[in-house]
Amino acid sequence: MPKNPSNLSRRDLFKSGVRGVWLLGFGSAAGFLSGRENTGETRWQIDPDKCIQCGRCATECVLEVSAVKCVHSHGMCGYCKLCTAYFEPEPINLDEGAENQLCPTGAIERKFVEDPYYEYNIIPDLCVGCGKCVKGCNMFGNGSMYLQVNHDRCINCNICAISTACPAQAFVQVPAGKPYLLRGKKEVAK
Amino acid sequence: MTRIFLLGIMALILMAGLDVASAVERFPPPDFSGGHEVPVTVVPKPEPRSAGWVDVAVLALGLGAASWLSIRKRSRKGIVILSILSLAYFGFWRRGCVCAIGSIQNVALGIADPGYAVPLVVIAFFTLPLVVALIWGRSFCSGVCPHGAIQDLVLVKPVKVPTWLDEILRVFPWIHLAAAILLAATGSLFIICKFDPFVGIFRMAGPRTMLAAGAGLLVVSMFVGRPYCRYMCPYGALLGMASRFSKWRPTVTPDTCTQCRLCENSCPFGALNPPMPAKQGIERIASGRQRIVMMVVMLPLAALLFGWVGGKAGIASLPVHPDGRLATLVLAQERGELTGPAPDELAAFRKHGSEQHAVFAKAQVLESRFLTIGRLIGAAFGLAMALKLARILFPESSNDYETDHGRCVSCARCFSACPYELVRRGIPVALPKEGGGNG
Structure with missing residues (x-):
């Protein structure tokens, strides 16, 4: 089969032209996008003021155990003896018995401080991020317990799977340097 | 005893005007007489990962x-x-x-x-x-x-x-x-x-x-x-x-192709094309003409048709957007079309949400965005499909076995x-x- 040089060169010319247009397109698109004021790296976080404790954080995360966990700002806590985050609605006794606790995994530690005050601590390893305690605390207490994405576990997906399932649009992207939205003034991320 | 306590708390909240919004100090943090130190919240540092x-x-x-x-x-x-x-x-x-x-x-x-x-x-x-x-x-x-x-x-x-x-x-x-x-x-x-x-x-x-x-x-x-x-x-x-x-x-070949056909079945992805000799003489001109006619007719037609489809598809996918979904739900509840328990979206909206008309206004702006973007993408999709069809009907000529x-x-x-x-x-x-x- 004899080659047709004029045909080939025309095709090549056309292709080079299209290639040039493509490259120009990519270049300008990349330049256009990267020229924008960039906030740098971001992380996913929950705005505690928007959260309605629907419980999806525990089930929608791509990780086997959600990266969302409860955080407690002790500075805001009332140290209540009857903590509505700790006790289920109608506890048999106001003590640490498992049957009295609201938390399904027993992830809240209750410590006597002085009468009538008790301190409550979250055990992060046990917390699954279901938000039951958060609901209790926000409904009847000070709201010192709230859910946060824990960044030692979060893998920072391109789009957070929980954020797409969140009915309250409470998931926001925050600068990576300050990845928590903590309540209370004195709290510092360590 | 505890029940009475709980009822008391609830009454307290009702008196406070049902303010169940964010962080309310219902029980002021105590001043401990024993000098108990209030712990500082510790949150885990981000996992160090490769930049x-x-x-x-x-x-x-x-x-x-x-x-x-x-x-x-x-x-x-x-x-x-x-x-x-x-x-x-x-x-x-x-x-x-x-x-x-x-x-x-x-x-x-x-x-x-x-x-x-x-x-x-x-x-x-x-x-x-x-x-x-x-x-x-x-x-x-x-x-x-x-x-x-x-x-x-x-x-x-x-x-x-x-x-x-x-x-x-x-x-x-x-x-x-x-x-x-x-x-x-x-x-x-x-x-x-x-x-x-x-x-x-x-x-x-x-x-x-x-x-x-x-x-x-x-x-x-x-x-x-x-x-x-x-x-x-x-x-x-x-x-x-x-x-x-x-x-x-x-x-396929580092050198020359002799059309020996030994490579014919070597590609598992259907990306190896057999030789497609270029048409010669009058046939070639006719084929070129057909191709041009097809392009001139097909491209705008496909762009228009799929642009219209894209617009429709855009409007239909409005509820995928959270704001669109919320507006749909609020509307459905308004009309009493909602059966079963109210979805969490509505609960969140009632709790913190803005005015109803604001939700609808937002959804309206969103709808026009969906329409415009849907049409544009539909048209581009149509063009791509027309070019695909043209490539099937008028394959590029080649003398050898070539990778697609x-x-x-x-x-x-x-x-x-x-x-x-x-x-x-x-x-x-x-x-x-x-x-x-x-x-």
Whole structure:
């Protein structure tokens, strides 16, 4: 089969032209996008003021155990003896018995401080991020317990799977340097 | 006793005007007489991870290696080793995020929404493989993309997909791409990530449906070469388009093609084209004329038709956006069409939401955005389909067995089927004569 040089060169010319247009397109698109004021790296976080404790954080995360966990700002806590985050609605006794606790995994530690005050601590390893305690605390207490994405576990997906399932649009992207939205003034991320 | 206490608390709250909004100090923090120290909240530090530019460097290095291995070195073994490394790094180490496939969505959102700044790493992940495709073909697919690598590595017994079925199935990546751009550009949802079959395997965790889909697709990949790449991958559609205009690309033969047909069945991805002699004389002119007429008629027609369809599809996907969904739900409740318990969206709206009319106003603006973007993407989809049809009806002429410019993923499998390649490697074989297959 004899080659047709004029045909080939025309095709090549056309292709080079299209290639040039493509490259120009990519270049300008990349330049256009990267020229924008960039906030740098971001992380996913929950705005505690928007959260309605629907419980999806525990089930929608791509990780086997959600990266969302409860955080407690002790500075805001009332140290209540009857903590509505700790006790289920109608506890048999106001003590640490498992049957009295609201938390399904027993992830809240209750410590006597002085009468009538008790301190409550979250055990992060046990917390699954279901938000039951958060609901209790926000409904009847000070709201010192709230859910946060824990960044030692979060893998920072391109789009957070929980954020797409969140009915309250409470998931926001925050600068990576300050990845928590903590309540209370004195709290510092360590 | 406790019940009375609880009732008391509830009464207290009712008196406070049902203010169940954020953080209310109902019980002031106590002043401890014993001098108890109030603990400071400790939150875990972000896990140290490789900086974004390391990923970009690995990507660039991988792309260079894949191009060199497939075009200059012509080494299947090299591509396999590179695939394993990429799968380990981008797949299991980086857990599949961020990837070039998903970056389409960030770029689409960035172009549509001036308020969204696309991270530079993501821009690099989007552009680098495409630029490389314009120069050396789909090197990214061959041994850098973890999705491609995982499918390619499990392929044991390739089955040929019938051409007609292959052509039909190859439309799906374009639908996927169009839907992904529409939903990302409107800020609704990143469907590429949401319905990614392999990322669950990379993370070794995820929703059961995702893991099942991934496992199922891997089983299919053992017999059908790269099903995700060919029939689903939206980035593959873009790369294919770019690769059609690539400057260099892998060729079956390192030397000359004698149409010996030994390579004919060597490609498991349907990306090897038999010779298609150019039409001669009057036939050639007629065919060229038909092609021009078809282009002139088909392109605008397809753009208009699919633009209209895209607009419709855009409006229909309004409830995928959270604001659109909320407006739909509020409207449904207003009309009493809502059965069953009120969805959480409404609960959240009632608790913190703005005025009802504001929700509807927002949804209205959103609807016009969906319509415009839907039409634009529909039109582009129509053009792509028309060009695809033109390519099927008027295939590009070639004298030799050639890798398909758009579909070849540079996997380097076909090389060893060519006797000239064996000679190049110093393996003594009898070279077939011109046209030696004997039909």
